[in-house]
Amino acid sequence: MAIKPRTKGKTYSSRSVGSQWFNRLGFKQNKYGTCKFLSIITAFVFILYFFSNRFYPISRSAGASYSPSHGLYINEIPASSRLIYPHVEHVPVLKQMTVRGLYITRLEVDGSKRLILKPEENALTDEEKKKTTDQILLVKHSFLDHGKLVYRKSNDAPEVVVVTLIDFENYELETIIQIVQNRVDYAQKHQYGVYIRWIQEFLPVLENQNLAESYEFIKPLVIRAAMHAFPTAKYIHFVDQDALLMNLDLSLQKYLLDPKIMDLALLKNVPVVANSNIKTYNHFEYSSAKIIIPHDADGNIDASSFVIANDFYGKALIDYLNDPLLRNFPWDNTGDKLSAAIGHILQWHPTLLGKTAIVIPKVLASQYDASLGQEGESGNGASNGDVYHYNEGDLAASFKGCRSRGTCASEIGHMYQKIKKS
């Protein structure tokens, strides 16, 4: 009350001289002008403060920047299509070159020779490709650069990626084309990705570089590479080269990931591997299935066609399988080594078993039985409708054991014609 006169005089004398511009702003119309101006600024600052708090969480104070994630090779190439498969037509040249011609060989201290992979190697640029006339060199580089392809488009990212290994040493060009075409046809139909690599690309990573002995443990290696190549994919569907996707209309989401169907396919309260005391869980949350893998007829894990989620559960299983300590353990030689290793992991680690759906083979890898095929009507390979053997309409037919029978090419060719017809 008694304040007005005193302040009035002081402010006028000091302000009117020093800040002519301020009067022009129009705040100085009454004696509370400066106060009003300051209040507006204060209010503005407070509003700014509250809103800036909302935006802070996005900013991430990076203490140190780390190198981005990379695969086996450090320098990678963006893939233009979500169908990643090698140049199949190079098979005859690759056969000529053999694995020894593709890699550098190093003589170890103990006298053994090892193939070496160079992670820092750069891909051949287009210009270099044009300049090179040497066909052999081009094939070699296309082989080595294939592993550097990664898919990084986010607008057209596939949810499921079909992964397969192909082998130029033991298979003929015709069979390889059939295998690759089968995966591509299936993926095209459902907007899936395809990730196909040569088995021989992974030989240098292994300690035991004998392909026949280490074949099974290349599967987790290629799955890990596919997880890296398609980081936004939700599921990786591995299909062995000795298997064909027979029913191209069945999409994984509708056919298997649907809780109703998975409930029918799920094996509850059965031994994880034959004669084990550890059994699969009675109560299983279908939405949390991270690993979907079938049993074979003997009740063991069948690693010829299975689905793995591309999150840390899936990565944990795959990385564990890729651990040299696990890979080089003398597994029982009765079945295949990878099945034994997966069976072991699932029995010993309940957290992973709780995320694993062990299903009947019919939904992922029905066994194709050649003998049934020949006896049955017109050789369609159909059985009497049990869950282990291939019936018409099943997703995939597995020709497991065809290598020892020596009939892979004929069986694949025979069944491939069937898909073509339908």
Place this chain on the structure above:
Amino acid sequence: MSSVPYNSQLPISNHLEYDEDEKKSRGSKLGLKYKMIYWRKTLCSSLARWRKLILLISLALFLFIWISDSTISRNPSTTSFQGQNSNDNKLSNTGSSINSKRYVPPYSKRSRWSFWNQDPRIVIILAANEGGGVLRWKNEQEWAIEGISIENKKAYAKRHGYALTIKDLTTSKRYSHEYREGWQKVDILRQTFREFPNAEWFWWLDLDTMIMEPSKSLEEHIFDRLETLADRELKSFNPLNLRDDIPYVDYSEEMEFLITQDCGGFNLGSFLIKNSEWSKLLLDMWWDPVLYEQKHMVWEHREQDALEALYENEPWIRSRIGFLPLRTINAFPPGACSEYSGDSRYFYSEKDHDFVVNMAGCNFGRDCWGEMQYYTTLMEKLNRKWYTRFFFP
């Protein structure tokens, strides 16, 4: 003032009357009242007179605190959010995991004063009673060390509102076979995870440790500056000469397991682990008979060596481990890592006010009781306030 009639009897607004009144009734109740009113008025008037200045100063102060606070703890000038180029076909980006990721602090900023939430955010696990006198007598010095150590953690947990759980490490038959001897720590951790399902972080501490700076909270000491404090690669410090770059490691993942390295490799005497699905999976995968059967003769540090082997080869584990400098939560006395004496990375420094000292390996030819006494006295000396001597002369 203008509304009050001139002939009003109200003495409040009239200075002259007030002075007379005061003279009349000096010492009386009324006089005191007038005095109070007078002082209040002068205060009000001076406040009002300087209101612009006060507003200006408080605004400046506020701005100063705001800006300095944000530069220290958040450092917005050096931010680089990685998910911006999600539509480009760029290789520097690892993909979806970071595209939609917002920065969340490694712990929730729940107020310490929220009484209605009884669950603690941080749980300290103290491993006590090592051996438990099963294989040999537990002497009185060991009892005393245990008492001091527990009291130290108890006071710290109480001060900052953390939970403390003391776990018994008695040698029991369950772990006595060489194949299983290291499983105890993992079993205890998994049991504690079930015991405190709503906790966010667990801090494991061995018994031979002493929190030297109880006034520092874990939030301000570790979590608020985790991104700058922790190192995720081995380039700068790699005592084991592990491969520093393996394929598929994704450092855009959150850190969920914070450990330290001493001169001999990983040290699990003091570490932090987040209560998460990943941690539970890690605790499950840590031990596998296939790995352990091949290596139990080599892995003399049991769970530490097993973790080193997993870290060496498995990117899913490497992606979420962060290394804190040893001295942040696990400083050594001169007796440990003694062959590296003089290396400032390992040893407790009184001058730098290191947080925790870990008398690691003091029962191997060193004097545990002597070290414990020394650091207890030092801790008391460092935390003595000027007023303490009035109460404890």
